[in-house]
Amino acid sequence: MAADLPGALLFACTQNVIRSPMAAAIARHFYGNRVFVASCGVKPGEPDPFVGVVMDEIGMNLSKHRPQSFADLEDSSFDIVISLSPEAHHRALEMTRTMAIEAEYWPTMDPSAAMGSREQILDAYRDVRDGLMRRIRARFGAQGARGV
Secondary structure, eight states: OOOOOOSEEEEEESSSSSHHHHHHHHHHHHHGGGSEEEEEESSOOOOOHHHHHHHHTTTOOOTTOOOOBGGGOSOOOOSEEEEOSHHHHHHHHHHHHHSOOEEEEOOOOOGGGOOSSHHHHHHHHHHHHHHHHHHHHHHHOSTTOOOO
């Protein structure tokens, strides 16, 4: 069931290179200026070229994204942190001990583990992208969301 939009939303995963940047870009696209959206990882990783390919396919450019950790966040005043990996969820739960923040865990496959041809690997990234898109729209509503 869709809820009211939060004022500030944080997506977190392990390295902030695949899942959380995808989710943040999708949320920004759908909810524009109505929600502050950020992403981070437990530790920053190296950019992943497949992410750019599958996000470009739907008109979302992530070329300016720079992986960051929880410690790198300029602001920690979020209403909700949505963790996409077990490691990130542990950090999110730590945040709830000292801040008034809601934590949700959306287990999301890491597509970098996919094997096979380039197209098979891209399909794994597309599956994650499309799953995040469905989940975000289901959680925060399609009403007023800009389309893809």
